[in-house]
Every structure is written in C-alpha cells, then in structure tokens.
Amino acid sequence: MYFFEWMAWWGGTLDEKGKAKVFGKEFMEERLQDFKELLEEERPPLDQPVSDSPRSRGPVYAFNDAFLEMRCGSLEHYRGLLTPLALTLFLFGFGGAYGAIDLLLRGPNHNGFIDYLVGVIGVGGLTAGLWYCFFKFKFYIPIRWELFTHRRLLIRFNRKTRQVYLHRPKYAGGVTTMSWDKIVAAPEGVGMPLLLFWHPLDTGLPFATYTAVGKRAGTAQDLLDEWEFIRRYMEDGPESVPKPRVRSKIPWPWYSLEPQFEGLWPILRHGDWKLWLGKLLMSPAFLILGAGHWVSQLLCWEPRWPKIIREAGQPGKPIPKLTTAEDYDPETCRRLYLNADLWVPKDHDPDAPAKEEESGSQWLP
Known part of the structure; x- marks a missing residue:
C-alpha cells in the first residue's frame, strides 16, 4: 500500500497554485525553522557502529557479495484494505442512484414503453456520469x-x-539511484519500519528521497x-553480518499474514493473558486483512x-548515474525546482564556500 510514497512525491511536484493552497505560509515558516535546526544537527558517520547485534528481520530477497535487496515501503499491513472500502462506497453510490430511478418508474402513472425508455436513458446516463467522475476526479x-x-517496493x-x-511506481518517484555516502538513517520510530532518507542539504537535489525499509519494529x-546490519554489510562486507534468510518472491498466502503481526511479538511475549485473549478475539480481522493483502499481491x-542496475558492479559494466531532477519530464523537473524551498531555507548563502555549496544553495531562487 503506497499511500505514504504517493503523498511524498505528490507534495514535491505540486504546481504553484496547489503548493500555496496545500502548504500555506505558516507551514512554510515552521519548516524553515526545522531546517535551520537540521543544519546544526550532528549525525553519526557511516563508519560508526550503532549496535552490537546486527540482524535483519527481513524480508530479504537477495544477499551476496555485490548487493543486498530488501522490501521497502510503509503501511504494508494495511494493503488490501482500501480497495474494498473504495469499491463499496462507489457501488453504494451506484445502488442508491439506481434505486431512486426504480422508485420513480414505479409511480402510479405506469407506462411500459416510456418507463423502459426512461430507464435505459437514465441508467445509461447515470452509469456514464459516474464513470466519468470516477476518472475525472481520480477516485481510482x-x-x-x-x-x-x-x-512490492x-x-x-x-x-x-x-x-x-529504489524501485517504486512512477507515481511515487519511479526507479531512483542514490549515493550510499549521503544516506541518513532514523532508527527511532517504534512500531514503524526503519526510515532512510536523502536530504537536499546533503545531496544538492531540489527534492528529498526517503523510504521505510523492512518490517515494523517492536x-x-x-x-x-536493522540499521547496523545494513551499515556493516555496506562498509565491511557480507561476512561481517549474520547471513539472513533469503525469501522467495512467490506471493504465498502465509506471507500476507506477516504484516499484520509485525512489531507485535515483543509485546505479546511480555504480555499477560488478557492481551493474548484480546489478540485472539481480533484474529478474524487479521485473517480478513491478510486475505485482502494476498489478493492485492x-x-x-x-x-x-x-x-x-541489474549489472551494476559487474566487471566492465557501467555504473548507474545518480538521479537528478533533470531525469524526469520537463514539467515534473520544473515543479521539483519550484518546490525546492520545501526542503532547504531560501536564505541559504549562494556565495557560501564549496563545503556549504553541497547543501543545494546553487539551485535555490
């Protein structure tokens, strides 16, 4: 379920009118203050350990001397829930409108042919109108x-x-190539996956890139x-971390039940019988969510x-270029530059030394 990724990309590619309407002056002033604090924040270097027990809770799809591949993306445990809700609401609208037409045609002045003609025209026009709205207002x-x-992402x-x-749908930024040396980890959100991001202050790009990796944490x-596992793999090699279980990409149904329980095991392990009983009573809901997740898969x-990218790192093969705003279509590129002030303060000194120039001030208005 890619709501988070879609929202992030949509917010960074708004036009001028949409940007002013969605964000507003007060929001921009608050972000400006946050960015000024971020400029002064110290971050641990990539060669500094953060844990003595590196391990990955997966899912891992590839692990070798060249690359490590994992699932990313947020809100995986809600996948398969939105579609039946959206279709139910849409079909409810269909049913209500058709019911109104049916009641109208069952009035006292009943005329078979005229009623049939009115019914065909009314139902046909209503159906066409609803489908028009479905696509016009992007209910899909x-x-x-x-x-x-x-x-999966x-x-x-x-x-x-x-x-x-990063492999994402086009509506969420598409396939992106980022530098490992510019990565920032935020291993602080209990109940959330590991958050990784590349901030314009570091990359010099007019947009931020971030993703959630792996399972939710208990x-x-x-x-x-999890972060130490990834960090040691990249810095010291695969022999420096425990070998993870590599998962098949076949959408087995039991894989779809896992997201519902991610992050719960530590709580259940230390919980009393009341907590276990509550989870047992909720098990039908978990099964329904798991079934929806599997159908979605x-x-x-x-x-x-x-x-x-498949050949990256092999002898004699080219190294992929890092993603820039110019890799997107002209209109998306223009909007990314337009919204650069969402990520970096506009009062950044354009004549700053080379070290500060990495913050991205060269492309600010």
Missing part, C-alpha cells in the same frame, strides 16, 4: 495504491558501486539492529530492475 487513485501496480544496496537503488533496538506484477 486509492485502488492503484494496491491493485494493478508493483507487487524494493531497495537494493550495492557494495561495489556504493549506491542505493522495540527501538530492533531498528538499531496476486493482482499486481513483480517489479524488475533496469538492466544497468
């Missing part, structure tokens, strides 16, 4: 977050090229262990990396 967007799209850490590749230590396709 929630369905596209979990149906007829990528079966992927992140690949390549040791040979020291790059990180404790803060889970996130630290079956109606999606497996993402495939571009050839240059």
